Amino acid sequence: MKKVLSMLLLISSATVFSQKMITVDDFTTKNTFTARTVTGINWMNDGKYYSALDDNKVIRYDITTGQAVETIVDGAALNPRIEIHSYSLSADEKKLLLRTDYKGIYRRSYSAEYYVYDIPSRSVSKLSSGGKQSYAAFSPDASRVAFVRSNNLFMVNLADKSETQVTADGKFNAIINGTTDWVYEEEFGFVDAFFWSPDGKKIAYYRFDESAVKEYNMQVWNGQLYPKDYKYKYPKPGEANSVIEIWVYDVATGKKVKADIGTETDIYIPRVKWTTDPNMLSICKLNRLQNHFDLIHTNATTGESKTVFTEKDEAYVDIEGMDDLTYLDDGKQFIYSSESDGYKHLYLYTIDGKLVRQITTGNFEVLKYVGLDEKNKTLYFTSTEVSPLEKHFYSIGLDGKKKTRLSQAAGTHTVNMSNDFQFYIDYYSSASQAPVVNLYRTKGNSMIKVLEKNEGLVRASEEYGLATKEFFTFSGNDGTQLNGYMLKPRNFDAAKKYPVMIYQYSGPGSQNAANDWGGKHFYFHQLLTQKGYIVAVIDTRGTGSRGEKFKKLTYKQLGKYELEDLISAGKYFASLNYVDGSRLGIWGWSYGGYMSSLVMTRGGGVFKAGIAVSPVTNWRFYDNIYTERYMQTPQLNASGYDDNSPLTYADKLQGKFLLIHGTGDDNVHFQNSVVFQEALINAGKQFESFYYPDKNHRIPGAKTQLHLYTLMMEFVLRNL
Structure with a gap:
């Protein structure tokens, strides 16, 4: 019996010691844990095929088999050779727009060169020779392409390659046509701000006058003898915004009409889209505080407008409802999502804004409206009905009946x-x-084919013995049950005492604790478990998937309730038998960096060590669309800004603290960390800091990421 036991122990030990050890290189400079997926999907008109970009080729696949049946275009075989970054098909599927020579600007904006590929003739031609273009898009009949260059809107007639400049007043840091200013790009999530009408006879477009918006000056070193100043318009809370106009251009006549959106200029237009009527434009309008939404229908010929629907909220109206806005083909109804009953649900309205019915109901969130099959009057969506930790796929009748769950496997779909x-x-x-x-x-909801198994990632996860998420709940100080998961060392022993590193983001509507694979910084966390740490990921009050009340609790007081919950999390872990309560750490990035800074200054010493990467340190420094949505303006809510700012509590810093920022962060400015450092220095507090020259909010680059995660790993090993 002793021999058998000894052999079992040896086998167990061999299993433990055969586990490969993760290095920072594995998830920064190498592709050890790269997850493969299927991207660039374009469903074809005949319902038999879809196309996708793979290995610089646009390939047509048979839907019923998932097999490749034709290479539509091979970028390497073209003259000139093209490295296809992305592509789009014309509505008639006879032409392709090929995007190459891509250069990113901010999070979503870019410039590129476009080529038009004619499928029947197999010919390719450059879209324009006047300089790089942005956001090129076919007209519905594929006879023209519109694009943006140098803050102006252009149009190319593909028949003769004649180019028309639609606007001429575009100027950097002053006037923008057909695309967005910085804050719209970042917070409303789009840059292609022009829209072909359904019949292709008109183009609606945004015009931004950002002349009155104050500039932010960012020095760019880039190894130069004299650094350059990069100045761009960045509206902070309480400061002036761009003045927005919506125009409609008539392709045949060249005539332009301005949409009537009212006389108030301190507003937002988060979304514009055409209805199914080629002469009716739909405009979504928010007031400055984002708690009053108007849906406007505009006559595209005259500019005359009518408000057909209004929604108000004591906190804010979420723009997700505007994303879900869908006009039915009959031109008589539209779908819109709202949190008006306490959870995000889908509603059906008449074209003039009268409620027909609430389509989905229940104590769960509709996460995404997928689409409407009008022929069968069936609507598709994903929701949290099974659990806030999961995302499942459903169908439901337009009449709100026959709801069916289509996804079965537990997890995220x-x-x-x-x-x-x-x-x-x-x-x-x-x-x-x-x-x-x-x-x-x-x-029949039947599976045709597995398109990607990620067998390489599965093998790597087994070879490296990746820890599996263990979900748990803990109580906040008000009794609210909060969600999280932990990763434990592979040879976890409940009789031992382990240090714990908590990661969180905590921002409004976000979610990190979910039944899915990986997550932000997942392999860094796996590395820490191999070093003997328990890593916990938690969601505080104010995060998403749990209804409007849970999410909007933090309104006007960002940081207050999240701080309470993070302290509760620390105390929860300190109470566990297998945790060393004197060795608790916390870290986060962006909003998470804000919270880890607040925890280390105002948290009463619950945590021994903390890391803040690219943190906001006072919401006065951040952009106004995001901040005022949750905080109102500083003029209306000064205490909300200052009472929950790490700057206010710099003299209360306890424990070891590491502050990291990129100097080229156009989003959360380096200013946040500079001012915080000054406050800590003046308070006589010792801490560590590191800056990354010219790096933006993501601190990108393989070598940079290698340095960053090594820096954080060594800080944790040294101080926790």
């Missing part, structure tokens, strides 16, 4: 449906399942 709703691709993962991509037939 993200769906891409074909245009005719006969097929869908399910991007699925769970805490124990690496991402897989499956192709389904909607009728």
Whole structure:
């Protein structure tokens, strides 16, 4: 019996010691844990095929088999040779717009060169020779392409390659046509701010006058003898915004009409889209505090407008409802999502804004409206009905009946449906399942083919003995049950005492504790578990997937309730038998960096060590669309800004603290960390800091990331 026991111990030890050790190189400079997926999907009109970009080729696939049947275009075989960054098909599927020579500007903006590829003739031609273009888009009949260059809108007639300059007043840091200013790009999430009408006869576009917006000056070193000043318009809370106008250009006559959006200029236009009527434009309008939403319908010929629907909220109206806004083909109704009953749900309205019915109901969130099959009067969406930790795919009748759950496996499902709703691709993962991509037939909900198994990632996860998420709940100081998961060392022994590193983001509507694979900084966290740490990831009050009341509790007091919950989390872990309560750490990035800074200054010494990467340190320094949505203006809510700022509590810093920032951060300015450092220095507090020259908010670059995560790892090992 002793021999058997000894052999079992030896086998167990061999299993433990055969586990590969993760290095920072594995998830920064190497591709050890790269997850493969299926991207660039374009569903074809005939319902039999889809196309995708793979290995510089646009390939047509048979939907029913998932097999490649034709290479539509091979970038390497073209003259000139093109490295295809992305592509788009014309509506008639006879032409392709190929994007190459891509250069990013901010988070979403870019410049590029575009080529037009004619499929029947197999010919390729450059879209324009006048300089790089941005956001090129076919007209519905594929006879023209519109694009933006140097803050102006242009149009190319593909028949003769004649180029028309639609606007001429565009100027850097002054006037923008057809794209957005910085704050719209960052907070409203789009840059292509022009829209072809359904019949292709008109183009609606944004015009921004940002002349009155104050500039932020960012020095750029880049190894030069004299650093350069980069100045761009960045509106901070309480400061002037761009003045927005919506114009409509008539392609045939060249005439322009301005939409009537009212006389108040201190407003936002988060979304513009055409209705199914080619002469009716839909404009979404928010007031400055973002708690009053108007849906406006505009006559595209005259500019005359009418407000057809209004929604108000004591806190703010979420723009997700505007993303879900869908006009039915009959031109008589539209779908809109709202949190008006306490959870985000889908509603049906008449074209003039009268409620027909609430389509989805219940104590759960509709996460994404996927689409509407009007022929069968069936609507598709994903929701949290099973659990706030999971995302599942559903169908429901437009009448609100016959709701059916289509996804079965526990975890997170993200769906891409074909245009005719006969097929869908399910991007699925769970805490124990690496991402897989499956192709389904909607009728009968039958799987056709596994498009991606991620076998390489599965092998790597086994070889390196990755820890599996263990979900838990803990109580906040008000009794609210909060969600989290932990990763434990592989040879975890409940009789031992372990240090704990908590990661959080905590921002409004966000979510990190979910039944899915990975997550932010997942492999860094796995490395820490191999070093003997328990890593916990938690969501505080104010985060998403749990209803409007839970999310909007933090309104006007960002940081207050999140801080209480993070301190409760620290105390919860300190109470566990297998945790060393004197060795608790916390870290975060961006909003998470703000919270880890607040915890280390105002947290009463619960945490021994903390790391803040690219943190906001006072909401007065951040952009106004995001900040005022949750905080109102400093003029209306000064105490909300200052009472929960780490700057206010610099003299109360306790424990070891590491502050990290990129000097080229156009989003959360380096200013935040500079001012915080000054406050800590003046308070006589010792801490560590590191800056990354010219790096933006993500602190990108393989070598930079290698340095960053090594820096953080060594800080944790040294101080926790």
